[in-house]
Amino acid sequence: MRSVMKTIFEAKRRYAQLPLFDFMRDDSLPAADRLAFYPCMAPFIMAFGDLNKYVLRDEPASDRFQELVNAHTYEDDHHWPWYLEDFTALGYDRPTTPTQALHFLFSDQLQVNRMLMTQLAHLIYGATPVERLVIIEAIEETGNVLFDLTAKLARVIEAEQGVTLRYLGDFHFNLETGHAMGSDEHRVLAEIPLDDTQRARCLSLVQRVFGYFEAWTNELLSFAVAELDRRSLQPGIEVRELQRA
Numbered sequence: 001m002r003s004v005m006k007t008i009f010e011a012k013r014r015y016a017q018l019p020l021f022d023f024m025r026d027d028s029l030p031a032a033d034r035l036a037f038y039p040c041m042a043p044f045i046m047a048f049g050d051l052n053k054y055v056l057r058d059e060p061a062s063d064r065f066q067e068l069v070n071a072h073t074y075e076d077d078h079h080w081p082w083y084l085e086d087f088t089a090l091g092y093d094r095p096t097t098p099t100q101a102l103h104f105l106f107s108d109q110l111q112v113n114r115m116l117m118t119q120l121a122h123l124i125y126g127a128t129p130v131e132r133l134v135i136i137e138a139i140e141e142t143g144n145v146l147f148d149l150t151a152k153l154a155r156v157i158e159a160e161q162g163v164t165l166r167y168l169g170d171f172h173f174n175l176e177t178g179h180a181m182g183s184d185e186h187r188v189l190a191e192i193p194l195d196d197t198q199r200a201r202c203l204s205l206v207q208r209v210f211g212y213f214e215a216w217t218n219e220l221l222s223f224a225v226a227e228l229d230r231r232s233l234q235p236g237i238e239v240r241e242l243q244r245a
């Protein structure tokens with residue numbers, strides 16, 4: 001399994017260089033603008049609790065690896081209310097009708113965000129408990145890249161606007177690093193012996209998870225660019241250039 005974990009960390013390094021994260025690191029833009037993708041994440045972030053409760057979790061566990069998967073699902077199944085808190089704190093809670101909200105959530109602009117849950121569920125339903133641990137590890141590493149950056153931006157916005165951002169900020173980031181890094185499941189994972197076929201399956205799952213999340217970041221960036229353009233902000237021009245790069 002060590003080679004699989006090495007592949008996850010290499011994939012994470014490449015993932016961290018995607019255009020969305022360059023956009024989030026662009027100090028020429030105000031912190032709040034660099035989070036302009038926030039509403040676009042809604043379908044996946046809101047579904048992530050269900051992915052943990054109803055897809056990853058399998059009780060009673062069939063073996064000790066599924067027990068680890070189950071324990072993990074209890075860490076990650078209740079974060080979406082914090083996403084909604086920040087939704088309000090960032091000023092996105094504008095007056096709307098339920099029809100308009102549904103129209104937005106099911107628009108083409110959010111298509112990748114809606115499909116991410118389905119794609120991950122497809123992988124997970126056919127995965128062994130060990131493979132589920134690999135999928136979780138890959139998802140956690142994508143989250144680590146994102147939330148490291150959102151936490152930096154959240155600190156700026158919190159200081160400027162006197163709001164608390166529990167989902168985007170240190171509260172969530174610290175919880176996530178607490179259960180992802182240096183955890184028991186990390187150590188147990190590294191020690192699992194794999195034959196060639198099992199290793200090939202795990203490596204393929206890692207590539208697929210990172211591939212899905214790469215597409216996800218691209219949709220978030222497109223949304224952010226369109227949103228900044230819509231607000232007719234000057235930085236929209238720079239952002240468009242960034243996206244083409």
Ligand SMILES: [Fe+2]
Pocket residue numbers: 076079172176
């Ligand atoms: Fe989370």
Ligand SMILES: [Fe+2]
Pocket residue numbers: 075076140143176179180
């Ligand atoms: Fe997590």
